[in-house]
Amino acid sequence: MSPYDWSMAMTLRQAAPEEIEQVRLKALRRHLAHAATVPYFRDLFHKHGLVPERAQILDLRDIPLLDRREIEATPQQFVPRPAPEIVDIAMTSGTTGKPMVVPYTAADLDRLAFNEEMGFRAAGITAADRALLTVTLDRCFIAGLAYYSGLTRLGATVIRSGPGQSARQWELINRFRPTVLVGVPSFLMALAAKGKALGFTPKEAGINKLVTIGEPLRRYDHSLTLLGRDLSRIWGAELFSSYGSTEMETAACECSAGIGAHIHPELLLVEIVDEAGKVVADGKPGEVIVTPMGVSGLPLVRFKTGDIARIHRDPCPCGLNSERLGAIEGRLAQRLKVKGTTIYPEMIFQALQERKEVGPVYIEVRNAYDLADEITVIAACDDHGVSERELADLLRSRLRLRPEVKIKPKREVIAAMNADGGRKPKKFFDFRKKDI
């Protein structure tokens, strides 16, 4: 029997913030007690005098942040004693290195399904909805499985279509009339274009909600990016961006207010820290640090996600009182220093969305002589509708930097982005020497 009940969980989210914090504290103490069965955390808690049963949320700040490289270097140190029974082996996408193995127990899968169910409920999705799932359930990918199990737990109908093959997706759309699409924004955009080419009108397909993953659709101030605006307009649908990762075993999904993704209070503790690892004030950007509570296979405490975002605690018009995580503003490892300011590749991608002629884009970065980063933007464009100079000017006007821009045929750009055979196309090539 699952310990997770959605109607109780929904009541909690509408309770006063102090009441929510009480439930979170109980979940945290239980989680820390389980984490203490892991040799790495047992030693760490001992060293820092943390007693799980008596810990307060603020006490966590004494515990050092955990980098994924520590887990990769000594995976045995992270296995609970006694070792739990594993039922599913998930792997990270490996876009920022070697894929990391994340073992799930049966309880973890139940927790994951509940987590996703609550995300869909916050987005107003009900048992009456039908969802076309255009992300994969295989290749040790956890997000597809999470969406699937969350939707079925909710009682909605899932059409497990998987990625790619736009023409086949349209056959499914026309035959089963889904009301919800789940997928990666750029794919959902390409799917709409394919529909138009086939003579269909995406707006009239009956889709009223898009739940997206992998690419941000909003800026830090919650306004939609151009991709977000186009996507919403072309499908005539509401957007719900979701954020999660294989290691954190938890996700957060936007509600209809579109001002951040609600964090599940009984499942996740999020802290935002600056470069020195100190917690920053609400509304300020920093690295997202997660403590996913209730995980049994690979319990983590203060895990560094490498993603940059902000946390918001002001009241949400949707009526849920759980705090919200803003849009992902960039990856820490992809931070670029140009003329004394910090920018992220995502800002370049978003600026280039203004030019419809531009297809996929990737970035190369090298050290320049003055210790700034030298950025080259490689953009796909087949019809010569735009020049390298125009794109460089556009970037200068939007971001006050003028990187070198190279336009290449779409086929060539896509081949370069997929050359390493990863699950996601690579958009950032880092040739910077780390030791200077």
Ligand SMILES: [Zn+2]
């Ligand atoms: Zn809300």
